[in-house]
Structures are given as structure tokens and as C-alpha cells.
Amino acid sequence: MTGKTFRYEAVAFKIEESIKNLHLQPGEKIASVRKVSTELRVSLNTVFQAFAILEAKGLIYAKPKAGYFVNVPPGKLSISQQKHSLALPATVDITAMATAMMKNAKENGIVNFSILAPVNEHLPITKLNKLVTMSLYEARNDNYQYPLVDGHSGLLKQIALKTFEWPHSIDQQKILVTNGCMEAVNLCLDAITKPGDIVAVESPTYHGILQSLEQRGLRALEIGVNPQTGLCLDDLKEGLKKNKVTACVFMPSCHNPTGCAMPEANKMELVHLLGKRNIPLIEDDALGELSYQNGSLPAKAYDQFDNVLYCSSFSKTLAPGFRVGWVSAGKYHTAIEKLKYGSNMSTNGVLQDAIGKYLESGQYDKHIRKMRLTLQAQMLRYISTISASFPNGTKISVPKGGLSIWVELPPETDAFALQKAALRKGIGICPGHIFSTSDFFHHYIRINYSPLWNNSIEKAIKVLAKVLRAL
Amino acid sequence: MTGKTFRYEAVAFKIEESIKNLHLQPGEKIASVRKVSTELRVSLNTVFQAFAILEAKGLIYAKPKAGYFVNVPPGKLSISQQKHSLALPATVDITAMATAMMKNAKENGIVNFSILAPVNEHLPITKLNKLVTMSLYEARNDNYQYPLVDGHSGLLKQIALKTFEWPHSIDQQKILVTNGCMEAVNLCLDAITKPGDIVAVESPTYHGILQSLEQRGLRALEIGVNPQTGLCLDDLKEGLKKNKVTACVFMPSCHNPTGCAMPEANKMELVHLLGKRNIPLIEDDALGELSYQNGSLPAKAYDQFDNVLYCSSFSKTLAPGFRVGWVSAGKYHTAIEKLKYGSNMSTNGVLQDAIGKYLESGQYDKHIRKMRLTLQAQMLRYISTISASFPNGTKISVPKGGLSIWVELPPETDAFALQKAALRKGIGICPGHIFSTSDFFHHYIRINYSPLWNNSIEKAIKVLAKVLRAL
Secondary structure (H helix, E strand, O other): OOHHHHHHHHHHHHHHHHHHHOOOOOOOEOOOHHHHHHHHOOOHHHHHHHHHHHHHOOOEEEEOOOEEEEOOOHHHOOOOOOOOEEEOHHHOOHHHHHHHHHHHHHOOOOEEOOOOOOOHHHOOHHHHHHHHHHHHHOOOOHHHOOOOOOOOHHHHHHHHHHOOOOOOOOOHHHOEEEOHHHHHHHHHHHHHOOOOOEEEEEEOOOHHHHHHHHHOOOEEEEEEEEOOOEEOHHHHHHHHHHOOEEEEEEOOOOOOOOOOOOOHHHHHHHHHHHHHHOOOEEEEOOOHHHEOOOOOOOHHHHOOOOOEEEEEEOOOOOOHHHOOEEEEOHHHHHHHHHHHHHHHOOOOHHHHHHHHHHHHOOOHHHHHHHHHHHHHHHHHHHHHHHHHHOOOOOEEEOOOEOOEEEEEOOOOOOHHHHHHHHHHOOEEOEEHHHHOOOOOOOOEEEEEOOOOOOHHHHHHHHHHHHHHHHO | OOHHHHHHHHHHHHHHHHHHHOOOOOOOEOOOHHHHHHHHOOOHHHHHHHHHHHHHOOOEEEEOOOEEEEOOOHHHOOOOOOOOEEEOHHHOOHHHHHHHHHHHHHOOOOEEOOOOOOOHHHOOHHHHHHHHHHHHHOOOOHHHOOOOOOOOHHHHHHHHHHOOOOOOOOOHHHOEEEOHHHHHHHHHHHHHOOOOOEEEEEEOOOHHHHHHHHHOOOEEEEEEEEOOOEEOHHHHHHHHHHOOEEEEEEOOOOOOOOOOOOOHHHHHHHHHHHHHHOOOEEEEOOOHHHEOOOOOOOHHHHOOOOOEEEEEEOOOOOOHHHOOEEEEOHHHHHHHHHHHHHHHOOOOHHHHHHHHHHHHOOOHHHHHHHHHHHHHHHHHHHHHHHHHHOOOOOEEEOOOEOOEEEEEOOOOOOHHHHHHHHHHOOEEOEEHHHHOOOOOOOOEEEEEOOOOOOHHHHHHHHHHHHHHHHO
């Protein structure tokens, strides 16, 4: 260790001590570089280096133009990684449970940690209302007539523009607007698979995907997910060797439920791996815009093989209730166009027109940046309170984006029982069972951290902790 | 023949003569009962009786509170009825043709007789715009959040109320809102059938239904349709005897493309026939509200067996572009709820809320009554011009409701060739081929008569006649 490195380490240690002494909580801002430099009488460069060390250790994180903030203690970052398994999804009745959750969440007084949706406070409602109204009153009123199968040309153009800086951007002619991201994924599955086929998914994975496999008589090959680096590529390779896999459905950038993300290099390797083998990758990127990682791109951005069927939506960023998503399926575009027309002809014109206008206004990027910062701060608040109040043995994976925290409870916990007990206290959570066809996650829960932090939310989490302890 | 009857006949004959001499065209109003009574110096009752005779002969028709109008000459009412056949829909690529038609119709300058949609002039756009805006600005803004799977409770209630006077009305708890009527039909097929099953459909039938069967690997058993009485029940009985039919998809009230309708007694018999055999009837009633027959009800209204899966929409009456339909599937409701959630979670909240508000306002019934009268007058104008300008051998079936006229051209005509040639002249029509898996209808075309009658429309029909003669 050189003298300089030693000095940086020493300063880093002092800063770490002072964070502890001041009882700074995750999400709270720490002193500025200049202030630390003055107080500790070291150069600005030394402080920068010390902050870099703390950042690398995961103790703090930087927000552009805002400074450094306290991260979650790394001891909580140790959710165990599961091995893959092959099973029929039909053994779990995910649908019945999901629809029931939906109904519960709409009931009055339920603190809704169960549905993965941004609450209204995150959404640009005033602006969108104006634009919907504008779409309605436009001279030709073409939005009252059947929209084209592919979608409103204004929106298609804006979606294509969003991908302009990707290494492999998307052609406007190869985009089709859907009723949300799940419809996009379903259209891809219908275009590619037939009953009995094996489809690789992450373990855990979004229950909606398992549900889609179930309805189509497809078999799920579950591939383990690493809380730090997302999908385990070695497990995938092993799985592909042992099974005839027809397609993959993965969430490389903002994984639901864990919030983990693949490093960009891994995404590239994934695209290459599947491209070379001609196994289509259906990429569910519904949450991708909400990544906290700078420079995060979807796998589709690296797709030189025309092998990625990219699915996304505005449900997590603008309006869950508008049901506007899209798919860019490359060489499968024509097949998907036919399936969409046969399924429900086209997506409603008014709302997609309004979203197109919002993107065109240039406010979308700013909105997303703001939303990410708010959500990241929310996430740290939630994690801090869960860490402090939940029993020993609770482990939390700090999300790299998205809307949910994936909490591993002590192994003897039954998340279903917790869900039922919590509901009686007016709190909705999502039990881990429904994110896999196996029983790996019976002691996990998913918490949606979008409800704005306040005393009621804090109280609800503490009540949840109490219910958990009482089980 | 008694003296009185003879007198009525004589007066009827005189009125018929005067219609001919005055060159009154189909859809034109004839002199009032009082005026005829004065002119012919006969009693009001005699004139009434004479009008009844002319009405029975199909020469005139009555509009409530508006008087009597000239009907289409009965000689044109002789479209031949087809026998049923069993075939795989896969042999016709309906999807490619339908999506192309959609795109053509959106292009500027095309006179659109091809897409079955009401033009804006028929729609209560101003009022609906206000209600959508109201839905957007409501205090809770719940419409930005994921709607419940079944739909917006306000709309569900209004739909249930619409059926209040049916012999067997629909329970609000058994209604689910869909993205249009085709999604409703598809959900029903998914709930009931598996690949390889036989599904009975009308011949001809709406191409979307054939497309849905094709996508699901289902086989179509085509049952003949009578231009006067709709679905031929004897053919159906024969078909059911010879084949193991899993489900039926029929349009008993306003058949697309022919516009024919089953008498209420036949609908009751149909419900009984299938109910007793436990063969579910998927009723596509998208056009049902546009029936010109007083007292026309859907088959579902007579369903004492809980065996009819009723599908309808607001696409033909309020806003094709809103994509709001619904299904009431009785004992299959839970299965369909799961399928809908898995497919796209729910239908957008804003537009269904607005439609619910429109129904609640009480203006819907008045709007429908007005729309029917306008459409009926349109239909007669169109038929009159087609009759006069198309070559000999052309036969027209006068619709009992809906939006389309089904025209039988001379047998040697290829409707595909006509479609292509017409498109070059800027006119879109729908060729008969796509309404069947067989080649029965290669010399038929479907004409959407919703575009408001004016010189351009008249000219377009005459150009179409010219193109047809030149083939």
C-alpha cells in the first residue's frame, strides 16, 4: 500500500466513523467534499478519493449534482442465489392470487405495498390530462376511429427516437403498441412458442410471466438470479445444454421482484449467447427506465442478431391505468402484427396519442430523472425502516432500480400466512411463492416502495414487522 | 276474398301505382295516411289496411312517429343460401388482408366502404369528450392506477342496467370489460376450446371470428344463413348430429356481413337447442344495438341455461377507437377473469369510466334511436343506387340492422379483383372471400353504408359499378 493510498483509506475511515456517530440513516446526505476537506484539513482530491473508496464499499452513493448519500449497510446484501429447476407452472395458481391482491389493493384503507405501480404523486398527471384533452379535441378526431394495428404514428416515432443513441437503435416500422407490457410479452410468446415448449425464465421472476407460460402450456426452466449481477449466465449455459429451450423471458435491467441488474458486459454476453444459438430473447423491460445505474441500457440495445423481442410500457413511468405498452420484435414484427389484430385489433388511440405528445414535448426525460431520484430516496427510507424493525435473519437486497424491495425473511416464515395476517391489519404485501414454480421463495416478500414516505407508511412497516414477529 | 279485403287491396294497388308514377326512391317518404284518405276518398282505416298490405309485401316500411317510406324492390331480396361445410380456416390468410385494408382505409382520399365502423358524424363526440375530460380531472384520479380486472364499477353497473328488461337479465358481478368485442370472443374461445376442436360459425361470418379460430388451431363448421331468418336451425341440427361441436360463435341479431337477423322465436329455439346439449353459445352482439327490428333482443336474453357467453362493445355505437367492449360469460366468468388478467391485466380505466358516465346520463338510448333511423335511411339510399347502377345479376339482401350491405355480384365476378381495381380508384370494399373458409362468396362484397350520403358517395358507388362492368 502506497503512502497516498493509505492516506485515502485513513480519511475514508474517519468519514465512515462520523457517519456512524451522527447516526446518519440510509438516504441522508453526508457533508460536502469541500466541508470534509476543511474539517479534516486534507486536499479536495484526498476527499474525492476517500469518497470513491466508500462508494466502492457500498457505504455511500453519489447523486449527480446533489452530492453523496448514505447507502444501506452491506451486511444486508446477502440474499442467497437459487439454482435453476424445471417444473410445470400449473402447480401454482398464481392467477387467482394476483387478481385477489388487485381487488384488495383497491379497497379503502389498504396500505398498498403489493401492486407494482407508481402512486399518483410520481406521475405528471396535470400535463397528461391536458394532452389527453388536446388529443380528444383535435380537428379530425381520428382517435374516435379504429387506430392502425401498429399504433399511433406520433407515438411510434417518439419511441423510436428514445432509442436513437443505442448501439442498435429500433426502427419505427418495427414497433407495435400494446395494452401494456404483459400483452407485449404474450404476443411474443404466441409468435414463438407452442404448447409443451421450454421457456427459460429468471428465478424468481414476475408472476405474470409464469402465468403466461401456464396459460400456454409452456414449461418454465428457472435460472438463478444473483442479487448483485442479475441472471446467472453460467446457470443459463448449463440449462441450455441440458434442455431444448425455445425462448427466454428475462428482465436484465430492472428485475422484478429483486431489483437486481445485469452489468452491461453481461447483457452483451447474454445477447451473444442466445443470438449465436438462435434462441429468441423476450426482454421484459417494463421497469428499465427506473434504473439507478448510469448508462444502463436494455439488452436490445446490444442486439446485432435481430434476436431480441423488446417489450416495455409506460405503466411504470406515466400511467398504469392507461394500459399503453409496446413491443419491438424485429423479424417477428409481421407475425406479431397479425396476432395483435386477431386479439383485439389495436390499442385505443386517444391515450397513446397523448403519451406520444408528452414524449414529443421533451418533458419525459426530465420527469424520469426526477422520478428516479425520488424513488431511490424512498427505497433507502423503506430499507432503513425494514432493517431496523424486522426480526433477525431478515435479509434485504438493495435494488438497482424499479419499484420493489425483495425481502428474505427468516427461513421458517410462511409469506402466505404473513400476507393474510397483514391484510387483516390493512396492509397489502406480495408473497414470494408466486414468483416461482418451486418453493424456494416461501419466506420472501416483495414490497412496493412507491407510496410516498410519511408517518402512516412508517407505521405500516412497523405493524408489518409486529405481525411477522407474532406469526 | 271479402268485399272489404278487396277494397283494401284496390287501395293498396292505387298507392303502389302512384309510388311508381312519382318515381319515389327507396327511403323516400310517401304521403300521409290522412292525405291518401282525402285524395282517394276512402276512410282512414282503409288506408291503414292498405298500407299494412304494402308493408307485408315489403314495398313500404313504417318509421315510428315519422310515417311510411319506400322500401327496396323485393326482387332483389334473393341471395342464395349456402349449405354448411367443414374446413380448416388456415387455408385463407385473412389476417394479412384485413390489416392491409385497415391501412388502406386510413390513407387520404379513400372512400371507405371496407371497415365496419360508424363514421364520426354518427357519434356523440362532443358529449363524450366532455365526459373523458371529467373522468381525467376527478379528485381521486384513480383512473391513472391499474383498473380492476373486471372493469370500472360505474360502467359495469350501467351495462347490467341495460339488460334489466330482458327475460333473463345480466348480473353486474358477471360482466367483464374488454378491449373491444373481438377480445371478448377470444377470451370465450380460450376458456372453452382446445386446439383441434370444432366450432360452429355462420356461413358467411365475420372474418375476425375465422381468424380467431385459425390462431387457436380450431376447425370451423360453417352453418348456412338465410337472408330473411338468419342462421338455419335445420342445418345446425344436422351439423351437430354429424360433428362433435365444442362451441358455437353466432351473431343472431345483426349478422355481419349479411345484416340478417333471426326471428325471436328462432333465437329461443337456438338457446334451447344448445342449452339442452351443453354446447356453449358465444354470442357476438357487437352490432345488436343497431337492429331495425322492434323488440329485437340478443339470444342471451332468453338464456335460462346459463349457456350463452355474451360479447358486445361500444365500437359500433360510441367510439370504435376507444376499444371498449364487454363479455358476460355466466359460469365461465371466473375462468375469463383469469384469462383477461393474464392477457393484459385490465382495460384502460379512463375511457370505460367516460362511457359509463355517458350511459348514466340517460342519453345513450336516445342516441341509439337516432343512429338507427339515420342508418336505415342511409342503407336504403345506398341500396337504391347500387340496384340502379350495378350490372344485371346483382342481388342485394336488405339488412335488418347493422352497418353493412352484402351484395351478390354476377357469379363470374372475382371480388378480389374488384377490390384491387376499386382501390386504384380510391374506393375500399371488402371482398366476400374473407367471410368463409370455402369459396362460396368469391363473388360477394360487403359495403359499409355508414359514410354519410352525399354526391361523393353516390359518385363512388357509380365508379364502383363502372369498375365492376369493366372487369
